[in-house]
Amino acid sequence: MGEKVYCIEAADNENDEHLCARLKELIQGEELLDCIADQDVTAVKTHFGESPKLGYARPLYLKMLGEGIKNQGGVPFLTETSTLYKGNRSGAIRHIAHAHSQGFDYAATGMPIIMADGLFGDEECVVPIPGKIYTSVHIAALFAKCNALVMVSHFTGHLAAGFGATLKNLGMGCASRKGKLAQHSTAKPKIVKKKCTACGTCITWCPESAITIKEEAAVINARKCIGCGECLAMCRFDAVKFNWGATYEDLQKKVVEHAMGVCSMFTGKSLFINVLTRISKDCDCMGHTFEQIIPDIGILISRDPVALDAASLDMVEGRSGKPLSQMAYDIPYRFQLDYAKELNFGNQDYQLVTALS
Ligand code: SF4
Numbered sequence: 197m198g199e200k201v202y203c204i205e206a207a208d209n210e211n212d213e214h215l216c217a218r219l220k221e222l223i224q225g226e227e228l229l230d231c232i233a234d235q236d237v238t239a240v241k242t243h244f245g246e247s248p249k250l251g252y253a254r255p256l257y258l259k260m261l262g263e264g265i266k267n268q269g270g271v272p273f274l275t276e277t278s279t280l281y282k283g284n285r286s287g288a289i290r291h292i293a294h295a296h297s298q299g300f301d302y303a304a305t306g307m308p309i310i311m312a313d314g315l316f317g318d319e320e321c322v323v324p325i326p327g328k329i330y331t332s333v334h335i336a337a338l339f340a341k342c343n344a345l346v347m348v349s350h351f352t353g354h355l356a357a358g359f360g361a362t363l364k365n366l367g368m369g370c371a372s373r374k375g376k377l378a379q380h381s382t383a384k385p386k387i388v389k390k391k392c393t394a395c396g397t398c399i400t401w402c403p404e405s406a407i408t409i410k411e412e413a414a415v416i417n418a419r420k421c422i423g424c425g426e427c428l429a430m431c432r433f434d435a436v437k438f439n440w441g442a443t444y445e446d447l448q449k450k451v452v453e454h455a456m457g458v459c460s461m462f463t464g465k466s467l468f469i470n471v472l473t474r475i476s477k478d479c480d481c482m483g484h485t486f487e488q489i490i491p492d493i494g495i496l497i498s499r500d501p502v503a504l505d506a507a508s509l510d511m512v513e514g515r516s517g518k519p520l521s522q523m524a525y526d527i528p529y530r531f532q533l534d535y536a537k538e539l540n541f542g543n544q545d546y547q548l549v550t551a552l553s
């Protein structure tokens with residue numbers, strides 16, 4: 197018997213209020229939040245979107261979930277982690293301000309935002325895993341202090357992972373900066389000399405004393421550098437560059453190992469939701485583009501992140517009658533599901549339970 201994946205089918209362009217009310221009914225009817233116990237500090241992890249036009253889960257869904265968690269006696273808060281690349285979401289201060297501007301303020305969601313990886317994305321915990329690439333992964337520190345996790349992810353295409361949904365939100369979205377770097381990068385940072393002002397901030401923060409100033413620019417000693425990314429986070433002049441090159445297979449496997457690390461902290465204490473509306477070719481980090489590739493499908497929920505992503509992918513391909521590679525990026529994208537199976541993480545087999553409208 198496969199893992200249960202509950203589905204609410206949506207009409208194309210169904211309004212969020214209606215969909216959210218149906219989701220609430222399903223969650224209550226199936227007692228899906230009963231994994232939250234009295235006083236459980238509950239991280240509600242989502243993605244605030246890069247621009248208002250994208251398809252991220254709107255604040256009203258988070259508000260409904262926050263209320264449901266409080267009804268269980270839980271203590272919920274909204275959480276996210278800093279991005280590696282510079283921008284609106286590359287540190288706690290900007291990220292929280294950005295979330296507010298996207299409508300995720302306390303008045304709208306009833307939950308405060310607390311960044312899981314601290315002010316600069318470097319607060320982390322090391323989680324041991326039975327992986328094939330790693331024996332431990334670097335996860336944002338706050339998750340280790342929480343009792344339960346509720347994750348809301350938006351299904352999209354993705355230029356490196358093929359698609360992004362719960363596994364990607366877990367693996368990449370819950371990793372500390374070091375964990376993100378481990379997934380993305382196979383190389384050490386380099387300094388862009390013409391952008392470097394020789395301010396010396398990176399030298400102060402480099403844990404390995406790998407940086408010096410020579411001829412009015414920072415220079416990294418590759419032998420000393422451990423690839424922690426501290427310099428990338430602290431440079432205000434965008435003078436530190438990483439090579440993000442990793443193969444699709446390598447990236448997806450590393451994402452899955454990090455996702456497994458996060459889930460190991462919440463056994464029996466987590467719920468995952470994929471929103472399959474406004475599905476775009478690119479992920480919600482790509483603020484400059486929005487190209488909807490398929491009419492809205494609905495919302496899927498499961499206690500198993502692997503079953504949930506497998507069911508979501510099957511529904512996207514089933515509805516469109518095409519492989520995802522013909523709608524988004526022509527790259528392999530099933531590595532993430534197959535690799536989870538190889539690791540005995542989650543269950544690709546699922547039982548779809550469609551809620552009545
Ligand atoms: S923090 Fe940036 S600008 Fe300052 S010395 Fe380092 S690389 Fe150069």
Ligand code: SF4
Nearest residue numbers: 402421422424425427
């Ligand atoms: S990546 Fe870390 S160790 Fe390497 S130069 Fe930057 S701060 Fe130093």
